[in-house]
Amino acid sequence: MPILSRKPVRFRTAAAVVATAAVTLALGLAGPASAADVNNAKNAGFESGLSSWTCSASSGTTVSAPVHGGSAALRATPAGQDNARCSQTVAVKPNSTYTLSAWVQGGYAYLGATGTGTTDVSTWTPDSASWKQLSTTFTTGASTTSVTVYTHGWYGQPAYLVDDVSVYGPDGGGGSGPAPTVPGAPGGLSVSGTTSSSVSLAWNAVSGATGYNVYRAGTKVTAVTGTSATVTGLAASTSYSFQVTAVNSAGESGKSGAVAGTTTATPGGGGGALPKHAVTGYWQNFNNGATVQKLSAVQSQYDIIAVAFADATTTPGAVTFSLDSAGLGGYTVDQFKADIRAKQAAGKKVVVSVGGQNGTVSVSDTASAANFANSVYALMQTYGFDGVDIDLENGLNPTYMSQALRSLAAKAGGSLVLTMAPQTIDMQSTSNGYFQTALNVKDILTVVNMQYYNSGSMLGCDGKVYSQGSVDFLTALACIQLEGGLAPSQVGLGLPASPSGAGSGYVPPSVVNNALDCLTKGSSCGSFKPSRTYPDLRGAMTWSTNWDAAAGNAWSGAVGPHVHGLP
Template sequence: MERPFPTGSRSRRLLGGALAGVLTAGALAVGGIATAGSATAAEPNLVANPGFESGLSGWTCSGGSGRAVSSPVRSGSAALTATPAGSDQARCSQTVTVRPGSDYQLSAWVQGSYVYLGAQGTGTTDVSTWTPGGSGWQQLTTRFRTGPSTTSVTVYTHGWYGQSGYTADDLSLTGPGEPPEEPETPAVPSGLAVGGTTSGSVTLNWSAVPDATTYHVYQDGTRVQSVPGTSATVTGLAASTAYAFRVSAANSGGESPRSAPVTATTRPRDDGGPGTPDNGVPRHAVTGYWQNFDNGARVQKLREVQDAYDIIAVAFADSTATKGEIVFNLDPAVGYASEADFKADIAAKQAAGKSVIISVGGEIGNVIVNDSASATRFANSTWALMQEYGFDGVDIDLEHGINSTYLTQALRSLSAKAGDGLVVTMAPQTLDMQNTSSEYFKLALNIKDILTVVNTQYYNSGSMLGCDGKVYSQGTVDFLTALACIQLEGGLDASQVGLGVPASTRGAGSGYVSPSVVTAALDCLTRGTRCGSFKPSRTYPDLRGAMTWSTNWDATANNAWSSVVGPHVHNLP
């Protein structure tokens, strides 16, 4: 929250100016080297795990940005997907052994906009090539010659700032050298067991297998997931239904036979129908962030939070030096005499029918969850806070990049501990929900069966694309409706979509809209009335509601936001 996000002009300047110079220089270098000769078709591929059939084995992706996926793929059963975030370009690389003074050809098949392929440390001229985008798979190819003492080079792919995720498959480096030695096929996994169930998911655990880099999960005979660790959560299941699961181990040498099966039965659904679990949140709800600090807004105790708020997100938890772990430190500036008083206020709000959750992240906060160990620590430490303070759940407000694979694992583990009453909300920045390939959007879809609401921050973002492909300026009805439409048509239930806006002009750097604009957007989406130039093709009467930063800034402005938006949300159809 309150983190200004650069507008699209920065990316356009880079792509149109300095970047063009880099690309031109790279293209000239490649063109000059091509005349020196190229690898022959008979030479072996020197890249290990070139099709990502063994997950990310042999590859390193910056910031945990990459993962192996089963779709889309060009060949085989896997490919690489990586998503830039902030200043990280989602670079995935591998160091390959080569021979000095030799010619090599590097190629890859890619999908996406501004996808790069290159080689670094050649000892002569490092090379790269790129594609500006387009539909379908495109092949990138470049050539280089190694220096007189070069014995290894780093080959890589990456995306570009402000762009959505890219996909790569079938990388190849051909030239003099020995192909990587293939390991033996791993053994069959043992110890497969059910770790937990919800009405729509089953969590599985098993023992690690030596030399395995990937595990494939089978549901009733069909492969449904491939994961790098020894646990997985299968989602999208029907309530009160039995399923049989097996797991196999794989590496670049092959896939093991499948394990003995285990059977798991999902829980009954508490709410009697489709949608999110029954966790006490009203059908139409207002979310507000309560500030555990003094930044010039009116300081509140929780008991003073306006009654219009149904979900109160305590901002924020703090990270520790241990990756993935969070704690909560009550700020003395808030004025509580003791933590016991704070806990009593939480209980009183809950007795009044409100949900109080702990928020993770914010403008400067960051929690790194990018492997199985940190995912476990995140789940365990969040659960500990829920037990200590009585929080009803967690809000994900990470603004510095997330890893959807491992954060999914963490939230699944937390759900298994807390049960169907868990409240899970998210507050991504506008750019994070522009398309389904972003890490935030993937996280939301991954946990759809336990997700309460995504309240996208429709501010601090400049102009953005709506679901109709047109550009809309922030601070308008069209901006709110056309961008919310992306989520509503991208796979989330209407009950999982909320409109996040500042409570006052001081609550954000830009993007404030008057409460009347928020109510107009709500009516447009739920009733088809009061729309601007954009009108959705259908209505979404189950829309969850609205969110604001913050209850404190709302109080500073004499409750101008909650007194108008609150009753309107509660009276939606």
């Protein structure tokens, strides 16, 4: 989590993602291509070295491995104040739509276009161990005849690789690449989870596809860019038939084989009897200098208590939990279980948190997704936990983590409490894996309590950069989630309970309360004021109940009543 325990604090400066900011909250797909469409990028596969490309500070070179296609790829290395920007000017036609894409690997990688004459665009991805396609679209202005397309990395991050860049659309006069062909139909379509009102699907990626359409009983119901989707708004205890197609700028494939999914009879929607506005606190199952607490001593203001942490096992995806009885002064497992029951009898929810700063749980395929769901459900049965908190700070796979959470929900039923605690960098864009996961499981998600600390400056929803430690930092970053697809009731503000609880980012409880008022009422704002209010905002979270106790319960004593008194 936050600040984990067992090792020194690691500071993430993703100052980041500030970049081009351009981190758009959603990507569109171009319409069907015409017969004249070509790839307008020159030397798109870097087979001719850096011909047609210019890289800042001599940061770019070509390599023969790894490559996505052909025999060469671009390798660009950020250094000092240079972000390794490589660009070329591409001839285009006015009033035309183009699909910009590239395959990237390695460190943080950005892809974008400027000088479009309309809205400039960009997209990005965190570091990737394998080739990943970035894609976005832009429309040229009435007099635009050229645009600049670019890639770049980020300061202090490793080198990134780029290959097979394409700018598909009408020939601007310099194009040479062939237009894409219609992709093949997806294979491997399967049901990855169900609730009383939704069916989750997953399928295999199709080469050359930039997106996928999902059909229910022959009618298109949603379009996605990844290889998973959740179809919502379904009736309970009902069987539905689904198919998927692959699309790109050349057109749409035939439909995949059909698969049937049957919704459950149990009403869905996590959260149970939680209050409209809730306070979450992490309870430390270890002693790192904060007050050592039994669960029974956790302050009454906390509505959700996240037990930190479950640990990885040698089985991929599986987790376990072991009470640190010795470190907690002889706290026994029986006492712990009894305290969980007592908190629940008082109307509280107790969940087990997976991850933390040092957590290494990996859910990266169907088998590990099943192992995760089975092991978490076993912990729920053993200890009486109400659900799970996802606090993985070393990346996650949205396809398979979504699959795992769907499977867990199918086992636990509608009373499952599902919370998340991503870092700020994880929620800067809906293209990020954490944000994708939250949206994938939105119908069973209780709350996302983003960590507003140990992050450095970040981008707000208004395109401006804000420094942590201010009311603007909290409100402008929360706005990204609130406008990016999460319901206000699924958004919470995560802050340290004291300066000792985190390496940076602590703010007094009064600043937390001001941010809550700004978002819910439009009052007590800083320089940033959201365009609308969110009276259903869920509330706030802190790391941790133990650090709160060490500071005389100042955080929960001030923030707790304020949260519970929101409209």
